[in-house]
Amino acid sequence: MVRTTLACVFVIVVGMSVVARQGDRPAVYTAEQAARGKVAMRANVMAAGDNFGACSDCHSEGLGGRTGSPGEQPPVASLKPNLQKTIADAGGRIPDLVGPAFRARWANRSVKDLSLNFKDRFAMGGLSEDTRLDILAYVLSENGFPAGAEPLTMATDVTVALLSGAQAP
Numbered sequence: 001m002v003r004t005t006l007a008c009v010f011v012i013v014v015g016m017s018v019v020a021r022q023g024d025r026p027a028v029y030t031a032e033q034a035a036r037g038k039v040a041m042r043a044n045v046m047a048a049g050d051n052f053g054a055c056s057d058c059h060s061e062g063l064g065g066r067t068g069s070p071g072e073q074p075p076v077a078s079l080k081p082n083l084q085k086t087i088a089d090a091g092g093r094i095p096d097l098v099g100p101a102f103r104a105r106w107a108n109r110s111v112k113d114l115s116l117n118f119k120d121r122f123a124m125g126g127l128s129e130d131t132r133l134d135i136l137a138y139v140l141s142e143n144g145f146p147a148g149a150e151p152l153t154m155a156t157d158v159t160v161a162l163l164s165g166a167q168a169p
């Protein structure tokens with residue numbers, strides 16, 4: 001009986017918090033993090049240095065990804081040979097980190113899945129946790145999600161769709 005009552009209270013509290021969020025998008029990173037991330041994603045931030053490259057080398061300026069169309073910046077031919085090879089091996093297609101397709105792919109997953117994806121992806125690269133979170137904050141800001149007072153951390157756990165103002169699934 002006690003357990004049932006507690007379960008009911010839980011449902012009501014969760015239900016209320018969902019209502020409170022309508023039109024009130026959660027803000028999961030600070031503008032300072034995104035500003036640092038903007039610089040870091042264009043720099044060659046990996047300790048592996050020359051063997052890697054900037055996020056924007058492969059994912060393109062604006063992080064809109066590559067499909068192999070001629071106007072993509074920077075041009076593939078201007079990149080270091082090993083980066084050209086990675087892009088060629090991927091069939092010229094590099095996923096976007098900014099845009100509707102990215103938001104749709106991640107909509108039903110948590111920001112935490114993204115921070116863990118970054119962690120796994122750059123585990124060998126010597127990219128510090130702070131820099132990874134700064135770059136992820138920049139990716140979130142470029143996708144139009146709001147900045148706020150609380151910094152993004154590895155513990156941040158909010159469904160990506162909610163950042164767009166969607167209701168809880």
Ligand code: HEC
Nearest residue numbers: 041052053054055057058059083086090094095105117135
């Ligand atoms: C040498 C080229 C290259 C560079 C540099 C690069 N990436 Fe990627 N990235 C790829 C390729 C290829 C894929 C697709 C295959 C995969 O998931 O590994 C990818 C996929 C991703 C994904 C998964 C996207 C999704 O929605 O599934 C994320 C996130 C990502 N990269 C982030 C970054 C960030 C952040 C940086 C800079 C620190 C970066 N990448 C630098 C080539 C690159």
